[in-house]
Amino acid sequence: MAKLRFGIVGAGMISRISCRDIAAHPEVEIVAAADPSGERLEDLASRYGISRTYADAAALFEDAEVDAVYIAVPNALHAEIALQALAANKHTILDKPFAMNITQAQSVAEAARATDRVFMVGMNQRFERTTQKMKKLVQSGALGDVYHAKAYWRRRSGIPRLGSWFTHREVSGGGALLDIGVHMLDAALYMMGNFRPVAVTGATYTRFGNRGLGEGGWGASEREFEGFDVDDFATALIRLEGDVTVTLDASWALLQEDSNRMDVELYGTEAGGAAYGDRLVKMGEGPGEYVVIQSPSVPELIYPHMSRFHNFINTILGTEQPCVTLDESLAVQRILDGIYESQRTGSEVSLQD
Numbered sequence: 001m002a003k004l005r006f007g008i009v010g011a012g013m014i015s016r017i018s019c020r021d022i023a024a025h026p027e028v029e030i031v032a033a034a035d036p037s038g039e040r041l042e043d044l045a046s047r048y049g050i051s052r053t054y055a056d057a058a059a060l061f062e063d064a065e066v067d068a069v070y071i072a073v074p075n076a077l078h079a080e081i082a083l084q085a086l087a088a089n090k091h092t093i094l095d096k097p098f099a100m101n102i103t104q105a106q107s108v109a110e111a112a113r114a115t116d117r118v119f120m121v122g123m124n125q126r127f128e129r130t131t132q133k134m135k136k137l138v139q140s141g142a143l144g145d146v147y148h149a150k151a152y153w154r155r156r157s158g159i160p161r162l163g164s165w166f167t168h169r170e171v172s173g174g175g176a177l178l179d180i181g182v183h184m185l186d187a188a189l190y191m192m193g194n195f196r197p198v199a200v201t202g203a204t205y206t207r208f209g210n211r212g213l214g215e216g217g218w219g220a221s222e223r224e225f226e227g228f229d230v231d232d233f234a235t236a237l238i239r240l241e242g243d244v245t246v247t248l249d250a251s252w253a254l255l256q257e258d259s260n261r262m263d264v265e266l267y268g269t270e271a272g273g274a275a276y277g278d279r280l281v282k283m284g285e286g287p288g289e290y291v292v293i294q295s296p297s298v299p300e301l302i303y304p305h306m307s308r309f310h311n312f313i314n315t316i317l318g319t320e321q322p323c324v325t326l327d328e329s330l331a332v333q334r335i336l337d338g339i340y341e342s343q344r345t346g347s348e349v350s351l352q353d
């Protein structure tokens with residue numbers, strides 16, 4: 001069978017990593033890439049032997065010999081470029097966050113539902129071994145009734161390069177919350193199997209980037225913007241249907257002991273667990289006794305390939321179901337919007353229809 005022909009839109013930092021994962025699938029070849037930066041485009045093309053390069057996405061979408069595309073561009077372009085890809089009849093995997101806001105996300109979802117192409121928001125944290133294991137443990141009932149999760153990704157000094165699009169709201173839509181909070185929120189809801197938000201209270205802070213502090217090293221784009229107008233810390237309490245709550249913390253910059261802390265801790269009636277910590281805590285035999293099980297075993301992972309791209313490709317090939325659904329991605333976007341709205345209004349935001 002002929003291989004699925006892949007096009008890459010955006011030749012920045014994440015595409016360098018993603019292409020390795022895409023190219024690892026035996027049924028795929030990466031044939032084209034697009035980026036207005038000739039330098040980054042040539043760099044990506046030479047790393048992965050990509051033969052056709054385009055200065056803009058529209059030209060790549062006109063390439064009839066591209067079947068599927070991966071979109072990894074600044075957030076403000078996500079919806080616009082995803083809509084173009086779907087209109088050109090390409091299977092589409094879009095990197096996170098889904099969009100700048102729920103209105104944009106809904107327009108893409110509508111277009112995706114109207115085609116027979118596969119569309120997926122590529123949530124790579126769902127495919128981590130640890131996430132997959134914890135999802136299995138929850139499904140098996142090992143934690144009992146899971147009523148609370150603590151999801152966090154806190155970096156001490158991890159602002160993508162100051163002055164790049166990441167730190168400019170008009171192009172990014174938000175800071176740490178949209179960049180890394182989205183991952184842990186999505187992973188927590190996935191593990192709990194609950195994408196039914198009821199309400200959210202949140203607060204966001206800008207305390208370091210605005211002082212030129214807290215920079216990490218991420219991102220390949222130019223430093224082209226003045227100032228810093230996004231959150232470098234965000235915190236939220238999310239209420240889900242079924243009397244379930246999630247707390248979410250995301251920071252690019254925070255004065256904490258560790259340089260990086262991330263996990264989804266789940267609390268159930270039979271066990272607690274830390275997904276990335278890979279452990280369960282249970283009551284022991286006697287009163288006051290507790291047992292910590294490090295690396296609890298599960299029979300097999302749901303996606304042994306542990307790759308968002310392999311799931312996307314296998315969905316196109318008809319051998320797997322999509323792990324990330326449109327409804328789930330829309331629910332995550334509504335929560336993120338709600339956190340920013342709660343910060344603006346100072347009140348809890350209802351997310352019920």
Ligand SMILES: NC(=O)c1ccc[n+]([C@@H]2O[C@H](COP(=O)([O-])OP(=O)(O)OC[C@H]3O[C@@H](n4cnc5c(N)ncnc54)[C@H](O)[C@@H]3O)[C@@H](O)[C@H]2O)c1
Pocket residue numbers: 009010011012013014015034035036037040056057071072073074075077095096097122124179218219220221
């Ligand atoms: N899943 C993850 O873990 C993960 C990690 C990092 C970034 N991302 C996401 O991937 C996207 C890209 O992030 P990055 O870190 O690679 O950023 P980056 O700044 O390193 O690269 C972005 C690239 O997009 C290009 N670009 C801009 N406009 C374009 C257009 N119209 N057509 C084609 N290319 C265009 C830029 O020239 C640049 O090369 C962002 O949405 C980000 O949130 C996801």
